[in-house]
Amino acid sequence: MKISYNWLNELVPTHLDIDEFCEKLTMFGLEVEEVVQLGKNLENIVIGKVVSVEKHPNADKLSLCKVDVGNSEPLSIICGAPNVVKDILVPVAMIGAKLGDFEIKKAKLRGVESFGMICSENELGVSDEHSGIMIIKQDIEPGTPFADAMGINDNIIEVDVTPNRPDLLGMIGVAREVAVMLNTEYEHPEITFEESEVKTKDEISVIIEDSEKCPRYCARMVHGITVKPSPSWMQRKLIASGLRPINNIVDVTNYVLLEYGQPLHAFDYTKIKDKTIAVRTAKDKEKMMLLDDTELKLHSDNLLITDAEHPLALAGIMGGLDSSINDNTKDVIIECAYFDPRNIRASALEYGLQTDSSYRFERGMDPNSLIEVIDRAAQLMQLTGGGEISSGVVDCYPHKIEPKVLPLRVSRANSILNAKMSADEVENYLNKFEFATKKTSEDTFEVTIPTFRPDIEREIDIIEELARCYGYNNVESYFWINRIDNKQKRTVARLAKNHLISLGFFEVNNMSFASPDDLDALNISDDDFRRKVVELANPIGEQFSTMRSTLIPDLLKNTALNLSYKFENFKLFELNRIYLKEREDTFAEPTYLTGVIVGEFYPFYWKEEQRATSFYDVKGVVESILSKIHCTKNITYKVSNQPYYEKNSKADIFLDEKKIGSCGIIKDDVLKSFEIKAPVLLFDIDLSRIIPLYNEKDIRFKEIVKYPPVLRDIAVIAPSDIEVGTIEKLIKSVGPNIIKDVQLFDVYTGKQIKQGCRSLAFNITFQSETSTLTDKYVDKLFDNIVNKLLREHQIELRQE
Amino acid sequence: MKEQIQEILEEARRSIPSCESDKDIEELRIKYLGKKSSLSDLMSKIGTVPKEERPQMGALLNKAKKEIAQLIEQKKVVLHEKEDTSRARGLDVTMPGRPLTIGAKHPLYQIWEEIEDIFINLGFEVAEGPEIESEYYNFDALNTPSWHPARNPQDTFYLKEGKLLRTQTSPMQIRVMEKFKPPIKIISTGRCYRVDKMDPSHLPVFHQVEALLVDEGVTMSDLKGALDSFVKRIFSADTLSRFRPHFFPFTEPSAEIDILCINCNGKGCKLCKNSGWLEMGGAGMVDPAVLEEVGYDSEKYTGYAFGLGIERIAMLRYGISDIRKLVTNDLRILMQFQ
Numbered sequence A: 001m002k003i004s005y006n007w008l009n010e011l012v013p014t015h016l017d018i019d020e021f022c023e024k025l026t027m028f029g030l031e032v033e034e035v036v037q038l039g040k041n042l043e044n045i046v047i048g049k050v051v052s053v054e055k056h057p058n059a060d061k062l063s064l065c066k067v068d069v070g071n072s073e074p075l076s077i078i079c080g081a082p083n084v085v086k087d088i089l090v091p092v093a094m095i096g097a098k099l100g101d102f103e104i105k106k107a108k109l110r111g112v113e114s115f116g117m118i119c120s121e122n123e124l125g126v127s128d129e130h131s132g133i134m135i136i137k138q139d140i141e142p143g144t145p146f147a148d149a150m151g152i153n154d155n156i157i158e159v160d161v162t163p164n165r166p167d168l169l170g171m172i173g174v175a176r177e178v179a180v181m182l183n184t185e186y187e188h189p190e191i192t193f194e195e196s197e198v199k200t201k202d203e204i205s206v207i208i209e210d211s212e213k214c215p216r217y218c219a220r221m222v223h224g225i226t227v228k229p230s231p232s233w234m235q236r237k238l239i240a241s242g243l244r245p246i247n248n249i250v251d252v253t254n255y256v257l258l259e260y261g262q263p264l265h266a267f268d269y270t271k272i273k274d275k276t277i278a279v280r281t282a283k284d285k286e287k288m289m290l291l292d293d294t295e296l297k298l299h300s301d302n303l304l305i306t307d308a309e310h311p312l313a314l315a316g317i318m319g320g321l322d323s324s325i326n327d328n329t330k331d332v333i334i335e336c337a338y339f340d341p342r343n344i345r346a347s348a349l350e351y352g353l354q355t356d357s358s359y360r361f362e363r364g365m366d367p368n369s370l371i372e373v374i375d376r377a378a379q380l381m382q383l384t385g386g387g388e389i390s391s392g393v394v395d396c397y398p399h400k401i402e403p404k405v406l407p408l409r410v411s412r413a414n415s416i417l418n419a420k421m422s423a424d425e426v427e428n429y430l431n432k433f434e435f436a437t438k439k440t441s442e443d444t445f446e447v448t449i450p451t452f453r454p455d456i457e458r459e460i461d462i463i464e465e466l467a468r469c470y471g472y473n474n475v476e477s478y479f480w481i482n483r484i485d486n487k488q489k490r491t492v493a494r495l496a497k498n499h500l501i502s503l504g505f506f507e508v509n510n511m512s513f514a515s516p517d518d519l520d521a522l523n524i525s526d527d528d529f530r531r532k533v534v535e536l537a538n539p540i541g542e543q544f545s546t547m548r549s550t551l552i553p554d555l556l557k558n559t560a561l562n563l564s565y566k567f568e569n570f571k572l573f574e575l576n577r578i579y580l581k582e583r584e585d586t587f588a589e590p591t592y593l594t595g596v597i598v599g600e601f602y603p604f605y606w607k608e609e610q611r612a613t614s615f616y617d618v619k620g621v622v623e624s625i626l627s628k629i630h631c632t633k634n635i636t637y638k639v640s641n642q643p644y645y646e647k648n649s650k651a652d653i654f655l656d657e658k659k660i661g662s663c664g665i666i667k668d669d670v671l672k673s674f675e676i677k678a679p680v681l682l683f684d685i686d687l688s689r690i691i692p693l694y695n696e697k698d699i700r701f702k703e704i705v706k707y708p709p710v711l712r713d714i715a716v717i718a719p720s721d722i723e724v725g726t727i728e729k730l731i732k733s734v735g736p737n738i739i740k741d742v743q744l745f746d747v748y749t750g751k752q753i754k755q756g757c758r759s760l761a762f763n764i765t766f767q768s769e770t771s772t773l774t775d776k777y778v779d780k781l782f783d784n785i786v787n788k789l790l791r792e793h794q795i796e797l798r799q800e
Numbered sequence B: 001m002k003e004q005i006q007e008i009l010e011e012a013r014r015s016i017p018s019c020e021s022d023k024d025i026e027e028l029r030i031k032y033l034g035k036k037s038s039l040s041d042l043m044s045k046i047g048t049v050p051k052e053e054r055p056q057m058g059a060l061l062n063k064a065k066k067e068i069a070q071l072i073e074q075k076k077v078v079l080h081e082k083e084d085t086s087r088a089r090g091l092d093v094t095m096p097g098r099p100l101t102i103g104a105k106h107p108l109y110q111i112w113e114e115i116e117d118i119f120i121n122l123g124f125e126v127a128e129g130p131e132i133e134s135e136y137y138n139f140d141a142l143n144t145p146s147w148h149p150a151r152n153p154q155d156t157f158y159l160k161e162g163k164l165l166r167t168q169t170s171p172m173q174i175r176v177m178e179k180f181k182p183p184i185k186i187i188s189t190g191r192c193y194r195v196d197k198m199d200p201s202h203l204p205v206f207h208q209v210e211a212l213l214v215d216e217g218v219t220m221s222d223l224k225g226a227l228d229s230f231v232k233r234i235f236s237a238d239t240l241s242r243f244r245p246h247f248f249p250f251t252e253p254s255a256e257i258d259i260l261c262i263n264c265n266g267k268g269c270k271l272c273k274n275s276g277w278l279e280m281g282g283a284g285m286v287d288p289a290v291l292e293e294v295g296y297d298s299e300k301y302t303g304y305a306f307g308l309g310i311e312r313i314a315m316l317r318y319g320i321s322d323i324r325k326l327v328t329n330d331l332r333i334l335m336q337f338q
């Protein structure tokens, strides 16, 4: 439904700017899909009068026009439209005008110059009409800006009307709704006219043969009307609402359709045989010619409007050709009827005829507003075309459709909305909707639902209307979730566990108790934080006298046990709390993730030599856990001084310079204390420090870089005491945005390499996000790397 | 014609099984079944046969064709099998592939996760709390009378500093209610401690899940419904549960929850000690005194709580009869839970 904001303001002044109004309307349940500002791009478009039309000398389909645009000389414009003729008024886009992205310039068409363009309605964005140029039927001075002439300074609000609300398919219904929304009043059009002596019922008789398919049919007569263009105010509103002005009679039916939502039809009185209108179903195979020149072959489910002999219209869908209004029509019958929505839907579907009329009838019109609507149409026809209106309406309404009366409990509404509306408030809202109310008790009303609201069928439907008035945003939100849920910890723990399991680890579950001897067995010094143990006052035994302050001893005990069962190569982990005494009466319970790799990391495979496990195996496990839980930034590794690791095989893990764990190979004497006769790698991570940083929402898609990466290898001879991490960092620092990756791929020490040095080879990936890298540029960066390595660490390029 | 067909068929029966290669078999296929084969030739001459014999001859011809085609197919399969085994000198599909190990979560934690997920799906939040608790949260706030035996050091672990190791996850419920207004809908899960000697049915360290719901209009039906949904999801859709009157300090009315023995279906067995029912945990409507203690209006709000032992559920689910198996960390056990 297209709503002209100007028109709406005539009916109900909103006092709101367009954006504010649309926001409110949407929140009230009428969803605004689009707002089109008319007249926005109509600069340099003026009204022109075509003063002459000649054939283009070199093109059959083009015309050479002279157009008066108010200047001393008419413009020469070439036009391709078939409907251009002398003496019409047309919109002219002058040089400099913009139609969408297209700017009008002086042009030469087949050798003849053209100084502008005569536009169609479609080109101007006025309507979809594009079969020819727009012909302006009002009397307007050439040169007048088009937007002013047409009054196109309006906002057109496209509202998505849900199928249950046929009442919103007319401006008056919208105004009613807006008035409720703004708690104000709206205006009905004032309908007054004089009737002649002639009685309508003497001129025409109406017979409804099928009152189920047509419960009500009204007719009125206007005599001696002049068919001509309708006044500009009416044309403006039609155009704004997306309809094309035709002549005053057709325009009035369309105008009233827009105003009330109720479709009307006008017949030429002289073409009605025997002055009789019958509403009946078609005979099988009865034929009828529609307005749009299509012939229908009908059957007995189709409802027709006929005269004594022939079909006049396919009821509620489209008129027939024979009885249609033409320029010579003088006497008009106005039809205003209520048809069964189901029948209209079926017939419209059957013949593929979706018209403005069928669209509305199939949603259900108001049978009880027909008199007002038909009077309005008569009034406007007389206003626009003169003539005399016969007295009275022929109203065929065999069984009156009564409005529904529904009970409403205020308490019920309040309990559904968790609101505290008073009975008075509720009554006020209902009356604004034009629902009549009768209070039957403190809490209850009898509500009369007007027939223009077929959607209201039960108490709950009324409550929905009250909810909109109360405001969905005013309903209190009852908040359930996400105050204390440990989702973050749960997620990190599950990710880490699942990851370890796919690496072949088994999870263990040890009790929280420990013996103080366990710490001694790990060589843990007296000032280590793990010595701040929590002691039990009533332990169940000496070996259970404290709460464990590390998970390591239990894992080593589990290792010894399983080795005794002849398992040789296995991996275990535990994810659980440790307990620390912080101060006299405060305790900490951080969560640790600790694991061991016993024997060989990779299971024996007949096809390959068994590979010796090394420190880098456990470091790889740690790195992969950390990336699984999104903890890779600001992680560094430094040589560890934990007392239970082998000398050259241990690292501490740092997050932002804070130690969060360690990994390494367990020392022999520690293994001996735990009676373990196999190599054991261990990692021990304080998860509590990582959990708060985890954010599953930190994964954001990045557009794939369009430019190809360039790969280069670099082999260097570096002093052995310089760490690979240092060299990698240094290489990256040469082009932080271009050097995407540095990967170590070879380490070699041997005869060819000088004493105290090692040969290192790296794979460097260069890639720009903004352009393709040239070899020259990569060469330059590569040289910079070589120079920097030499300058800062005396690292030399390896000579082949 | 009948004799001719018979002759061709005999010949095919002899020659097909004796061919040695795909090439030979293809030659024979063309010879017997091809467009210019003698059978096709006979087929085209069928018009010369007396009318009444034609159907019979046609049927014979078709039968012969079918048999020959079958013989050829069979021979092809035999030839290919031979080829396969000879080709497979480098491949033994029965040899093991590269071993990629997979581990397993501990069975107790598998069940724990499953329990958490059931409640999360029912709209509960998971609250975790400290295991080292004060007497206030573990007992006082939970309406435990001072004389209650649970407070004894024979039942509860105390620290030298006076705090204790929580004996249930309920203290977390108090901590949550202190901090937030209703509605409250949480489970608290985690380790709990009781002074017990280790035996087949006791460990001093065990795990609990407790549910708490406080809101306006919460009734005992909500409690029964929540428990029913839970046992049906963790065990099976036909698991029956019942409530037995009992005493807990922090619920009123209180009940013990039983489920119909999942081993014998109520007939009586060793697992259920012939009672037909298995004890699952405790439940009840939150005692108004507990609600008042955290500052809730106990006239306006009601609530339910129930607690279940995770070890118990794991043992029932997996058929483990000795609770100590859940802390031995023997790979021969753990490997069963991949």
Ligand SMILES: [Zn+2]
Binding pocket: B261, B262, B263, B264, B265, B266, B267, B268, B269, B270, B271, B272, B273, B274, B276, B277
């Ligand atoms: Zn049983």
